[in-house]
Structures are given as structure tokens and as C-alpha cells.
Amino acid sequence: MGTRYQTHRAIGATRITPEKWRAARAAVEDVADRFSALVEYADPQAMATADWTVMDTAAHVAAISWLNTSAVVSDDTPFPMPGMRKQIAATTVDNIHAGLNSALFRAYPERDPGEVVGRLRSSIDEILRLTATADPTRTISWLGGSKVPLAGLVAHLTNELLLHGRDIARAVDLPWRIPHEYAAQFFELFLIEIARNGAGHILDDDRPVHQGRIAVEFRSDYTTPVTMVLDTGAVWIEEPSRDNDVRVYFKPAALSLMLFHRIPRAKAAMTGSLRVWGRRPWLLAPFLRKVRLP
Known part of the structure; x- marks a missing residue:
């Protein structure tokens, strides 16, 4: 049986301030412009990943x-x-590539650079228009029945642009910058807020469940300190405390690249972008086996 992860004991008021909402909106617009220019320049047939062209x-x-x-x-x-709502509801971290991503390719087969960039730009313009007066804390049903606030959805889109922009830039040997401020939005407005609002079954799997509590405190120069707790099938957010098991200092861009398997954990550690200490630092490994990204 898969493990159903529930949000439990969400602590503290929302951290989605008006300032962070404005910054998230500005970030997605900025990165969309950079991404679009990159796609228009790149060789369309160059391999951006092992399986995907530019x-x-x-x-x-x-x-x-x-x-x-x-x-x-x-x-x-x-x-x-059509058919995407049911697909999204059934998506977990482990089946996203074979399921949702494959379904998106079938539903959107366009590969002409001008058409694809036009679709991207018009969609982001529409998102910004539709959310101009919206409440950024309003939650949206997302993958696997999880709940993400509107601001988190925008921060997730920025992260998609940043990570896949890096893939494309590397394929055509161009520089690509991932600002820590933008990666911090993904961490605070998306990852942490999903744990606050409800992970649904997005983390379901058939692997053995770690029995007992693991409390991991995350700190960076760009985010508010926060603790994420995993306890035998439940994940939730707490304020940092002296009895946290693991403490992690991170640089947001490196953490995002590591969580999405673009760089190994060892490289992040060796460059000082990830530092781990605490009472029981070895518990970070089972924590990340469960609280993971595709």
C-alpha cells in the first residue's frame, strides 16, 4: 500500500506577504522573457536532456x-x-514523467519555436492579468490532490522556467543565471506552503515508511527559518526549535538544482551551498527519500 501524506499541525500565519506576491509576479515575467529569448536563439533539435530536445x-x-x-x-x-484534470489528480512524484508529462506531450504536440514561444508568452500574460487582484493565499487543487496557494503556483512556474532554461542553455553552451531570490520563492511559496496546506497523495509510494519523527530545520540568507517535520506518513510545518534533528543551511539555487537532480548532493556540499548539522544529521537521508521531487 502507498503512504498517504497529510498536512498536520500547520503552525504560524501565512508568510505570503503582499511584497512576496509582487516579487513572485515580477520574477515569472522576468524569467519568461529570458527563457523565450533563449528558445528563439537555440537549435530546436539540440538535446536539452537525455530524452528531450530544446x-x-x-x-x-x-x-x-x-x-x-x-x-x-x-x-x-x-x-x-481535455482530460488533464483527472490526470493531474492521479499524479504522484514517482509517476509524473510517465503519466502527466507524457499526456502533456500528446495534448500539446506543437514544436515550432515561434508558436511555442507565442503560447508561453500569451499564457503568462493571461496568468498575470487574471491574478492582478487575486488573493495570493487562495489554495488551488494541484498534483495528487495537494493544495498550493496561488503565489506558490506562480513560483512553481518560475522554477520550471529556470530549471528548463538551464537545460536548454547547457545544450547550446550559453550561460544561464538562477537568482537565489527566485529560487527562494519556490522554496517558501511552493514547497513549504504545500506542506502547510496539504500534500494529498503526491508523495505516495510503496517503500517502507520511516517510523518516528524527523524534524529538519531549513535556513538560508534568502528565506525565513522553518522546520519541516516528517512523522510516519505525515508531513507538516513547525517553527524552528532546539530539538530539531537536522539543521540545513542552503543556497536556494543550489537546493533547487539538487532536489531536481541537476547536481549531486555531494557537489552542493563541497561548494558550501549545502551544510548539514544537528543532533541526528543522518536522518536527512530518510527524510529526503520521502519528501522528494521528481
């Missing part, structure tokens, strides 16, 4: 952006691609 990668991001034009309105708004 245009596969760009189309993937454009399709997600297009879906989000409906997601930001309400949970009842039809998606522009």
Missing part, C-alpha cells in the same frame, strides 16, 4: 503555463487540454 523542453513549459491559465481561475474551470 523544443520538447520548451513545449513542456508552454503546456504547463497554458494549463495554469485555467488553474488560477478556479478548480472548476475547464483546462484547455
